[in-house]
Amino acid sequence: MKQIFTVLALVLSLFVVLPDSFSQTSSRTSTSQKKTKKSSSESNPWSDVTLLLDRPEKPYEVIGLVSAPQIFLWDDEESMKESLQKQAWKMKADAVILDRVDTSFRFTGPAGGANGRAIRYK
Numbered sequence: 667m668k669q670i671f672t673v674l675a676l677v678l679s680l681f682v683v684l685p686d687s688f689s690q691t692s693s694r695t696s697t698s699q700k701k702t703k704k705s706s707s708e709s710n711p712w713s714d715v716t717l718l719l720d721r722p723e724k725p726y727e728v729i730g731l732v733s734a735p736q737i738f739l740w741d742d743e744e745s746m747k748e749s750l751q752k753q754a755w756k757m758k759a760d761a762v763i764l765d766r767v768d769t770s771f772r773f774t775g776p777a778g779g780a781n782g783r784a785i786r787y788k
Contacts (some may be wrong), residue, residue, distance in 0.1 A: 712754070717782075732757075734782065757784045
């Protein structure tokens with residue numbers, strides 16, 4: 667029993683005395699395995715889809731409808747907008763004209779959400 671405590675004390679003292687060597691080793695390995703960071707448009711290509719509050723000046727065609735219901739109380743406006751952008755991006759749209767954005771949450775009745783029209787410029 668005394669030997670177990672001695673071994674535990676020895677192992678713990680190694681972690682206390684040599685923490686820098688452990689952290690240097692781990693940072694060296696993590697640096698060598700780092701992946702290059704992608705730009706936000708490469709990692710989130712749907713972020714290039716513009717959200718518009720009104721009709722654009724350029725000629726366009728409506729290619730589909732997109733919607734993002736607020737299912738949970740913690741769904742925020744940003745996550746709904748991102749959902750609209752993802753849907754429009756899959757349709758190869760250039761922008762979304764927002765028809766309705768409602769972030770209110772009701773326990774009795776329809777919850778909030780966002781609707782829009784996916785458009786492509788001519």
